[in-house]
Amino acid sequence: EPEVTQTPSHQVTQMGQEVILRCVPISNHLYFYWYRQILGQKVEFLVSFYNNEISEKSEIFDDQFSVERPDGSNFTLKIRSTKLEDSAMYFCASRPWGSGGQETQYFGPGTRLLVL
Amino acid sequence: GNSVTQMEGPVTLSEEAFLTINCTYTATGYPSLFWYVQYPGEGLQLLLKATKADDKGSNKGFEATYRKETTSFHLEKGSVQVSDSAVYFCALTPSGGGADGLTFGKGTHLIIQP
Numbered sequence: 001e002p003e004v005t006q007t008p009s010h011q012v013t014q015m016g017q018e019v020i021l022r023c024v025p026i027s028n029h030l031y032f033y034w035y036r037q038i039l040g041q042k043v044e045f046l047v048s049f050y051n052n053e054i055s056e057k058s059e060i061f062d063d064q065f066s067v068e069r070p071d072g073s074n075f076t077l078k079i080r081s082t083k084l085e086d087s088a089m090y091f092c093a094s095r096p097w098g099s100g101g102q103e104t105q106y107f108g109p110g111t112r113l114l115v116l
Numbered sequence: 117g118n119s120v121t122q123m124e125g126p127v128t129l130s131e132e133a134f135l136t137i138n139c140t141y142t143a144t145g146y147p148s149l150f151w152y153v154q155y156p157g158e159g160l161q162l163l164l165k166a167t168k169a170d171d172k173g174s175n176k177g178f179e180a181t182y183r184k185e186t187t188s189f190h191l192e193k194g195s196v197q198v199s200d201s202a203v204y205f206c207a208l209t210p211s212g213g214g215a216d217g218l219t220f221g222k223g224t225h226l227i228i229q230p
Contacts, residue, residue: 004159033217043160043205045217056216091159104150105218109159 002026004108006092012114013082021077021111023092032075033093033105034067036060043091049075082115089113118143122206122221129196130229137191137224139180139206147208149173149182149189150218154203163191163204201228 005024013019025032034046047057049067066078075094079086089112093105122139129135141147151163151173164173169184178193189206206221 035217042222043207043218043220045219048217058217093160104162104165106162107152107160 004092004094004106006090006108006111008111009109010112010114012116015084015115016081019079019082019113021079021090021092021113023075023077023094023108024073025075025092025094026096026106027073028096029094029106030097031055031095031103031105032067032069033095034077035091035093035107036088037091037110038085038088046077079113082113084115087113087115118147118208118210118219120206120208120219120221122204122224124222125225126227127224128227128229131198132195133228135191135193135196135200135226137204137206137226139189139191139221141187141189141206141208143187143208143210143219145211146184147210149180150207150209151178151180151189151191152205152207152220154205154223156202160205196226196228198228198230201226 007022032049035043037043045058047061048055064080068076089110091110092108095103095105119142148167150165152160153163154160164175166173166182169182172181180189180191203223203225205223207218210216
């Protein structure tokens with residue numbers, strides 16, 4: 001069964017450093033998402049991506065964040081200058097084309113980011 | 117804006133007990149409703165969903181019915197097992213098209229004791 005994959009599974013970085021989190025969505029999916037989950041808190045939507053551009057973004061997704069689909073398979077989240085409060089689990093998700101929110105989003109296993 | 121409220125845990129039950137995890141939502145129109153489960157050390161997996169009022173989603177013995185009149189989507193299971201121990205998230209996407217993200221509740225940590 002196809003699945004969303006994410007690398008790395010864990011990343012430790014120093015405050016102020018740039019990090020890139022990578023995701024490989026399911027191959028025939030068209031919509032891509034990033035979410036984050038701060039330890040002990042709920043999962044929060046960051047951004048959605050469709051047709052090679054950002055479709056929706058939350059207030060959390062400020063200028064420090066960017067997303068890219070550099071080739072036909074990868075989907076990346078870049079944090080330009082990490083802050084302590086960026087420490088969280090980051091989930092990538094993808095879904096096929098379909099009628100709006102009815103289609104299921106499939107999640108990857110997550111990347112745990114720790115900013116020191 | 118949209119929001120999801122679910123009972124917070126941990127909820128501790130004995131094996132074979134009946135489970136209810138309450139979930140209510142605030143949204144305009146007719147959102148789609150989901151329950152996701154997160155097993156220890158793993159990502160989020162879809163458990164079940166319902167996309168219109170009075171629909172019942174079901175999977176692995178779990179059920180939830182989309183109740184528009186009470187804006188609720190409570191998760192139930194008749195007889196829980198130790199393997200059901202996990203964190204359960206209620207979530208919604210707004211009605212209409214587009215690439216809207218899921219709005220999640222805070223999650224309910226379920227612990228099943230043998």
